[in-house]
Amino acid sequence: MPSSSKLAGALRSYFGGWELFLLAILIVTIIANAAISPFFLTIGNQINLFQLSIEKIIVALIMTLIIINGEIDLSVASMMGLAAVTFGWGFQQGFPMPIVIALVFLVGLAGGAFNAFWITKVGIPSLVVTLAMLIGFRGLARVLVEDRGITDFPEWFDALGQQPILGPFPLSILIFFALLIILIVVLQFSGFGRKVYVIGNNKDVAAFSGINVGRVKAILFMAAGVISALAGLLYAARVGAVRGDVALGFELDIITMVLLGGVSIFGGSGSLFGALLSILIVLNLRNGMALANVTGHVQTGVIGMLLILSVLLPNIRAYFGNLYAGRKRLKQRDGKRA
Template sequence: MTRLLTPWETGLLAIFVITVSLNAAFAPEFLTMQNQINLFQLSIEKIIVALIMTLVIINAEIDLSVASVMGLSAALFGYLVNAGLGGGAAILICLAVGLLAGLVNAVLVARVGIPSLVVTLAMLIGFRGLARVLVKDNSLGNFPTWFTELGQKGLIGPIPLSILLFFVLLVILGITLHRSSFGRQVVVIGTNAEVARFSGLNVARVKTTLFLLSGLISAMTGLLYAARLSSVRGDTACGFELDIITMVLLGGVSIFGGKGSMIGVFLSILIILNLRNGMGLINMTGHIQTGVIGVLLIASVLVPNLIADLRGRRAHS
C-alpha cells in the first residue's frame, strides 16, 4: 500500500499542529477568519513563487532571481502606468518581461551550460538594478482602481484573487509534478541529468520550460504585490528569496535535486506562515522573524544530511 506521508512530511505535520496550538493558546485572535486570511495574504506572493521553485530545485537547478523579477515587474508596471499607458497593456508587457527574464536564465543555463546558481545570482543583481533605474528613489502609485482592488478586495467573499490563484497553482503544479510525464522528467533529470540525456530525454527543453514558468509566475506575483500595496519602489520584494527557498527546502525538497513533493512544501508553507503570524501577534520584531526563518533554512539543509549520514553509518556497521 502506498504511504500517504513520508517520515519528513509526518514530522512537518506534527510541527504544524504544535505551531497552530501554541498560536491559538497565546493569541486568542489567531483563529479568527480575518486573521487566517491575513496569514496567507501577507506572504501570498512568496508562497506562489515557492510552488514553481519546488519544480526548479527538484530539477537540480535554482532561481535566485525570482524576487528581482517580481520587483522589476512591479516597478515596470508603476513606470508604464504613470507614463500614461493603460493598466491592461502594462500588465501584458510586465508578464512578457517576466517570460523574457526566464528565457535569459534558460538560455544561459540550459543552452550555454553555466550553473544556475551563477546565472540567477547575476540576474538577481541585474534585474534589481533595472527596477531601480525605472523607479529611482521614488515611490510610484496612482494605479487604476480596478487593479488595486484585485490585490485588496475579496473575489469570493473575503478571499482575494491571489489566495485563489495560490490554491489553483498548488493543484495544477502538484498534479504536474506527481501525475504527469513532464513531472517524471523533472525528477529524473534532477536525479542525474547525464543519464536522463542518454535515455533520450530533452533535458534542455525541460529546464527551459521551468525557467520560463519561473519568470512568468514571478512577474505575475510582482503585479499582485503592487496591487496589494498600491505602490512600488525599486526595492520591492527585496530579500524574498530567503523565505521562498526556505519554504521549499524545509518541505523536504533536496537541494541537490531529484527528491521532493508538493505536499511537503505545502506543509512547510503552512508552518512558516503560522510562525510569522504567531510571532507578529506577540509583537516580535521583523529582525527576529527573519532570524528564525534563517535558522529554518540551515536546519532544512543540515538535518536531512545528518539523517543520511547516520543511515550510512548504520548500513556499514
C-alpha cells in the same frame, strides 16, 4: 515515529517520513498559536496570514519544481521587483491597462528566457546566471523608476489586491490555490513532471534516455519568470505603490520555504505537498511570533534555525542509528562466539 502503529505506517509509506514530521510541527505551531492568542484561529487572521506573504508563497511553488530539477533561481525576487516597476512605469506613461499588464508578463517571459539561454545554451551553472540576474533585473528596475515611487493606480486594480472577490478570499489567495493544484497535477501526475524528477536525479542519464533536458529546464525557467511577474503585479495591487526596491531579498525566504519542505538542494527528490506544509509552517510561525511581539529580524532568525535543523536532525538520527546498528551487530557477533 512509532512504526508499530498501522495508521502511521500507512501514512508514512504514502507521504514519506519527512512530510509527517512537518505535519507534526505544523499542528504543534497551530495549537501553540491558538493558545497564545484568541484571535489566531479567526478567519480574518488566517486570511491575513496568507495575504501578508502571498507573493512569496506563489513563487515558492514554481521554485519547488526548479529545485527538484536540480537548478536554482536566485533572480525571482528581482524579477518581481522589475515586473512591479514595469507596471508602474507603463501606467505612468499612460498606456491602456491591458497593454501594461501584457507587457509585464512579456517582461517576465523574456527574463526567464534570458536565464534559460545562459543556463541551457551557454552551459553556465544556474546559481551563477541567476545571481548575476538578481543584480541585473534589480538594476533594470532601478533604471525604470530611479528613486521615485509610483502610486495612485486605478481603484479597481488596488481593489484586486486588497478586497475579497469570492467569499472572504481575495484574488491572490485564489491564484495561489489554483496554481498549487495545477502544479501538483503537472509535477506529480504528468509525463513532464516525471522528466523534472529524472533530470533532477541525473541529468546525463536523462539526456541519454532521450529526454530533451534543455527544453524542460527552459520551460521551468520561463514559467518562473512569468509567475514572478504575476507575483510582482499582485504585490503592486496589494500595496498600491511600487518602488525600485520592491521584494528586495525575498529570494532567501522563498528558497528557505522550499528547502524546509524536504526538497533536496541537489535535486531529484521532494514534493509540492512538503513545500505546502513548510509554507504553512513558516506562515503560522511568523504570524504567531508577530502576535507574541517578536520582531521581524528575529522571526527570520528562527526560520533560519528551523531550516538548518530540518536537515541536521535527520543526519544526526541516521548517525546514531548507524552507531546503534553497529553495536548491535558487534554484540550479536560476540554472542555467537561465546
